Amino acid sequence: xxxxxxxxxxxxxxxxxxxxxxxxxxxxxxxxxxxxxxxxxxxxxxxxxxxxxxxxxxxxxxxxxxxxxxxxxxxxxxxxxxxxxxxxxxxxxxxxxxxxxxxxxxxxxxxxxxxxxxxxxxxxxxxxxxxxxxxxxxxxxxxxxxxxxxxxxxxxxxxxxxxxxxxxxxxxxxxxxxxxxxxxxxxxxxxxxxxxxxxxxxxxxxxxxxxxxxxxxxxxxxxxxxxxxxxxxxxxxxxxxxxxxxxxxxxxx
Ligand SMILES: C[S@@+](CC[C@H](N)C(=O)[O-])C[C@H]1O[C@@H](n2cnc3c(N)ncnc32)[C@H](O)[C@@H]1O
Numbered sequence: 569x570x571x572x573x574x575x576x577x578x579x580x581x582x583x584x585x586x587x588x589x590x591x592x593x594x595x596x597x598x599x600x601x602x603x604x605x606x607x608x609x610x611x612x613x614x615x616x617x618x619x620x621x622x623x624x625x626x627x628x629x630x631x632x633x634x635x636x637x638x639x640x641x642x643x644x645x646x647x648x649x650x651x652x653x654x655x656x657x658x659x660x661x662x663x664x665x666x667x668x669x670x671x672x673x674x675x676x677x678x679x680x681x682x683x684x685x686x687x688x689x690x691x692x693x694x695x696x697x698x699x700x701x702x703x704x705x706x707x708x709x710x711x712x713x714x715x716x717x718x719x720x721x722x723x724x725x726x727x728x729x730x731x732x733x734x735x736x737x738x739x740x741x742x743x744x745x746x747x748x749x750x751x752x753x754x755x756x757x758x759x760x761x762x763x764x765x766x767x768x769x770x771x772x773x774x775x776x777x778x779x780x781x782x783x784x785x786x787x788x789x790x791x792x793x794x795x796x797x798x799x800x801x802x803x804x805x806x807x808x809x810x811x812x813x814x815x816x817x818x819x820x821x
Contacts, residue, residue: 579717581783582776591717592693596671598773599646599715603673605768607647612767613760621812622653622710625739628814629706630657632735638663638705641729643694644712645669648678650739651687654708663705668692669712695721702731710739714784723797732821736799737814738790741781744810752811756781790815 577588582598585591602609610618632638633654642651645667654665665686669675670693679689692698694709694716707726716722726736744752757778764774785793787804794802799817806813 577718577720578785579719579722580715580780581717582780583772585717588695588717592670592695595715595717598776599671600673601770602768602773603647603671603677606674606677607649609764609767609774610649613764617808617811618649619653621739621807622650623656624807625650625708625710625737625814626653626657628816629654629708629735629737632706633657633663634659635663635705639703640665640706640708641697641699641704642667643669643697643707643709643726644715645678645689646671646674646710646712648681648687648689650708650710651678652682652685655685655687664688666690668694668697670694695725697725697729699729701728702734703729705731705734706737707734708737708739711741713738714740714780719785719790720793720797723794723799727798727819730819732819734819736794736817736819738816739807739812739814740784742787742806742810742813743781744806748809752809787813787815 580595581591582594585594640654640663642654645651646669648667651665651667666688667678668690670691672691675689675691695718707730713722730736761774765771791802791804794815794817798820800820802817804813804815
């Protein structure tokens with residue numbers, strides 16, 4: 569896989585953001601504002617297919633999740649649904665699973681939902697993680713990575729906290745092509761923002777969603793960037809006609 573030639577900073581840029589700091593601040597405020605209704609909106613707007621995507625992602629990492637004492641980080645965990653899907657794949661000698669997010673309100677919801685489990689939650693910025701090098705066997709991120717203000721810095725930080733040979737799984741939206749893509753784009757750009765705004769009572773986040781997917785690198789470009797950041801055996805698996813997809817990579821030794 570040849571590295572992508574464009575090395576300028578590329579990452580999420582919500583309306584009005586001028587630099588990495590203001591973009592991150594806008595993203596955090598946006599998720600904090602929709603936290604109370606985030607789960608409901610997720611399930612309604614995805615017709616519950618989101619559950620299937622989390623499950624499919626978690627199951628890909630069974631070999632790690634069933635390993636006693638494995639250390640797992642779910643980055644940008646939000647209200648924790650990816651984290652719970654990971655936990656459901658573990659066996660009796662459970663992996664240590666940690667969910668991290670920089671929105672306090674989202675994490676609060678996660679911790680309420682995870683009461684009684686051994687899951688742990690930590691407020692942290694994905695671009696500056698409070699973990700030593702080589703700490704985790706697996707790092708996942710579901711629908712969070714796309715919101716980072718600097719994708720290359722995000723990938724480097726994931727690679728840094730992974731053990732050599734550790735695995736990374738990034739689940740995020742894609743842009744399906746062909747006839748299905750055409751119909752889906754109408755839904756994603758017109759219908760979804762309208763319903764999202766109505767149900768959340770907040771203007772903005774659900775217009776940002778399709779805009780952020782449009783800005784996100786293509787699968788080929790993402791794989792090149794992963795390779796550059798220190799991952800080998802990189803791959804992308806489309807889910808549901810490419811509406812979403814899983815990026816995988818193994819941290820080079
Ligand atoms: C679309 S939600 C996804 C939540 C969850 N993973 C899921 O699948 O439902 C994106 C999450 O990423 C978090 N996030 C975005 N940028 C972040 C960053 N730089 N550091 C930590 N969390 C971040 C947001 O606060 C938000 O909770």
